[in-house]
Amino acid sequence: MRVALFVTCVNDTLYPRTGRATVRLLERLGVRVDFPAAQSCCGQPQFNTGYRHETEPLVRRFDRAFAEYDYVVTPSGSCAAMVRDNYPRIGAKAAAEGRGPELAEAAARAVPKTYELTEFLVDVLGVTDVGAYFPYTVTYHPTCHGLRVLGLRDRPRRLLEHVKGLELRELPGAEECCGFGGTFAVKNAAVSAAMGADKARGIESTGAEAVCTVDNSCLMHIGGTLARRGAAVRPVHLAEILAATEEEPYA
Amino acid sequence: MSGTYLGMPAFPRAARDAVRDTTLRGNLRHATHTIRDKRARAVAELADWQELRAAGKAIKDRTLRHLDHYLVRLEEAVTAAGGTVHWAADAAEANAIVTYLVKATGESEVVKVKSMATQEIGLNEALEAEGIRAYETDLAELIVQLGEDRPSHILVPAIHRNRAEIRDIFDQEMGRWGRPAPEGLSDSPAELAEAARLHLREKFLRAKVGISGANFMVAETGTLVVVESEGNGRMCLTLPETLISVVGIEKVVPTWQDLEVFLQLLPRSSTAERMNPYTSTWTGTTDSDGPQNFHLVLLDNGRTDTLADEVGRQALRCIRCSACLNVCPVYERAGGHAYGSVYPGPIGAILSPQLRGTASEIDASLPYASSLCGACYEVCPVAIDIPEVLVHLRERVVQGGEVTRNGVKVTLRPAKGHAAERAAMRAARWALDHPGALRAGQRLASRTRRLHPKRLPGPGRAWTDTRTLPEVPEESFRDWWQRTRGGDR
Ligand code: SF4
Numbered sequence: 012m013r014v015a016l017f018v019t020c021v022n023d024t025l026y027p028r029t030g031r032a033t034v035r036l037l038e039r040l041g042v043r044v045d046f047p048a049a050q051s052c053c054g055q056p057q058f059n060t061g062y063r064h065e066t067e068p069l070v071r072r073f074d075r076a077f078a079e080y081d082y083v084v085t086p087s088g089s090c091a092a093m094v095r096d097n098y099p100r101i102g103a104k105a106a107a108e109g110r111g112p113e114l115a116e117a118a119a120r121a122v123p124k125t126y127e128l129t130e131f132l133v134d135v136l137g138v139t140d141v142g143a144y145f146p147y148t149v150t151y152h153p154t155c156h157g158l159r160v161l162g163l164r165d166r167p168r169r170l171l172e173h174v175k176g177l178e179l180r181e182l183p184g185a186e187e188c189c190g191f192g193g194t195f196a197v198k199n200a201a202v203s204a205a206m207g208a209d210k211a212r213g214i215e216s217t218g219a220e221a222v223c224t225v226d227n228s229c230l231m232h233i234g235g236t237l238a239r240r241g242a243a244v245r246p247v248h249l250a251e252i253l254a255a256t257e258e259e260p261y262a
Numbered sequence: 263m264s265g266t267y268l269g270m271p272a273f274p275r276a277a278r279d280a281v282r283d284t285t286l287r288g289n290l291r292h293a294t295h296t297i298r299d300k301r302a303r304a305v306a307e308l309a310d311w312q313e314l315r316a317a318g319k320a321i322k323d324r325t326l327r328h329l330d331h332y333l334v335r336l337e338e339a340v341t342a343a344g345g346t347v348h349w350a351a352d353a354a355e356a357n358a359i360v361t362y363l364v365k366a367t368g369e370s371e372v373v374k375v376k377s378m379a380t381q382e383i384g385l386n387e388a389l390e391a392e393g394i395r396a397y398e399t400d401l402a403e404l405i406v407q408l409g410e411d412r413p414s415h416i417l418v419p420a421i422h423r424n425r426a427e428i429r430d431i432f433d434q435e436m437g438r439w440g441r442p443a444p445e446g447l448s449d450s451p452a453e454l455a456e457a458a459r460l461h462l463r464e465k466f467l468r469a470k471v472g473i474s475g476a477n478f479m480v481a482e483t484g485t486l487v488v489v490e491s492e493g494n495g496r497m498c499l500t501l502p503e504t505l506i507s508v509v510g511i512e513k514v515v516p517t518w519q520d521l522e523v524f525l526q527l528l529p530r531s532s533t534a535e536r537m538n539p540y541t542s543t544w545t546g547t548t549d550s551d552g553p554q555n556f557h558l559v560l561l562d563n564g565r566t567d568t569l570a571d572e573v574g575r576q577a578l579r580c581i582r583c584s585a586c587l588n589v590c591p592v593y594e595r596a597g598g599h600a601y602g603s604v605y606p607g608p609i610g611a612i613l614s615p616q617l618r619g620t621a622s623e624i625d626a627s628l629p630y631a632s633s634l635c636g637a638c639y640e641v642c643p644v645a646i647d648i649p650e651v652l653v654h655l656r657e658r659v660v661q662g663g664e665v666t667r668n669g670v671k672v673t674l675r676p677a678k679g680h681a682a683e684r685a686a687m688r689a690a691r692w693a694l695d696h697p698g699a700l701r702a703g704q705r706l707a708s709r710t711r712r713l714h715p716k717r718l719p720g721p722g723r724a725w726t727d728t729r730t731l732p733e734v735p736e737e738s739f740r741d742w743w744q745r746t747r748g749g750d751r
Contacts, residue, residue, distance in 0.1 A: 023739040024707070027737060031739065051700060052694040054691075054694075056687075060687065062657070062661065062687045065691040069694060072694075200274070201281045204727070207729065231732050238730040239729055
């Protein structure tokens, strides 16, 4: 089984810890993971803002970069959702615009092998206990794309429940959007900030020491809001929790 | 659509003001959360909800594909039953037809059943200009009308008002329109409802002309259907001598059997009831019972153009249940007025820019009034993929493209004001498609990380007003991989 890590542009540039944690976790579970350097961005910011044509070269790049792999694993719910939900749309539209089947074929190759990390762990590797150790109270925010587009359901929870030392706290209003939404946070800043503030209040009310998600984009917005409010809650990507062990604790 | 909302500030500005209004936010949060929880329970009672939803979607899609056919059948059936059918291409035509019909009766007052279509065309204002008074009889619409306000929700147009505000409006305004509010009116729901009942009773008994919309029109029999909770609609539909119904052409369903699906989907989605308290159906005219003259005004007003768009047409499946408003986190903060249209919330964000076009500032901003969280799609009883249409319309705004306007294919130019964004997107795509350049940029950012401002300039400023930026790490993932694994794979 040839497995490639799709680290995503946000993680690559701003959250390399999450990428390193994903590698460490997968290797601990016996998966030999590659990082094809030709990869870049899934095209989500462009596509969601209305620049579909700007996304097309990135679909082609994705297809080429991961051509030789059976699985593409990514620690980002929204990037996995972008590939699964929107690549076929981009392909179909290009075909409808008379530019041939090439993009649709690229999408058809990309979709079945792209997995969000928790899907890969639970569905492909068949594990829910990854031998992690994280002695803190944690609350989990299910991100919108993970929840509604990918349908991750209880996979992240089941993984968290098996982490030694971890105490999971229920998040009130968990399924409500945190207000990030990519360029939405800039274009509708006031509404985005109000949504973020409500999410932050909910997180603070749990008394948890850390909040985790499967997506650093949302976590950047949530963490930035918490920090500005002076809250002590730490934003942590789920992969970093799962990578932590007693021998190599989270730092 | 009507001119009522022209000059409306674009969505982000209007929403920013609404977000600051803490009373409004409190009213909205309370109301939407109560109804969304009730809806979830009402829906969970049905084991076959997803099948019903798929059926609703399929019926609407099939009907829309053959809309011309079903509309002609409807016209034949209505005419055979003694009604008269009028076709209105746009708001001005519809208003002119209704005004003419009312004037022909010699009346200068009409009672109205709550209807989105007549709001969409600004009928009350058009009638007013011709010296005809239109009285809204739905409780929430009455509150909006008395308060010289605009509706802010599809189902509960006065959702932005609390009880104390409503009491004040009744107390101060009812007298100007008819029977004044009773002395010493309190803000208890029972007293407010009684005041409205007394005020409206006068109007029902006097009215010779009623105006309504319809939730559905059944093609096979020419029957129109209104579902409601208060019973005022049934009064308006049965007491007057003349009934004029203004209905969007997308409301037609082929057969009575199709209603079986929608009469389950609609009440549970909208009021969280198993069945709505009043379901009225009327077919043409009947001797010595109910209205003796019946006119159906079939309204296009941008619908045929919307139908021509393969992605956008799904918005025409909408049955106006308002479930998407009640779960929308953006609607909850921005309030209905910010959308600058009678259709607020997620459905408004995709319907208004299609019916009106994206030329105005407000219409160009509506497709961006969403974080694409998908909650609206999840609750929609006819499975309208609202996020998909939002992104589709964003593309129309920033990249232009082919649309149908008044039946003619035209090519839209990209909207103004997006030039900098377009350039940035292109530059970003170029960098992302050249990993070498991306890497150089990452390294530069890492090397200068101590110099990064804590506040961003330009459009990013709003981000740093309320959020702390993450620090750029010393080493990108790419560089770490190269440094630690570079040689061996
Ligand atoms: S879009 Fe769907 S959820 Fe929203 S009002 Fe229409 S039918 Fe209801």
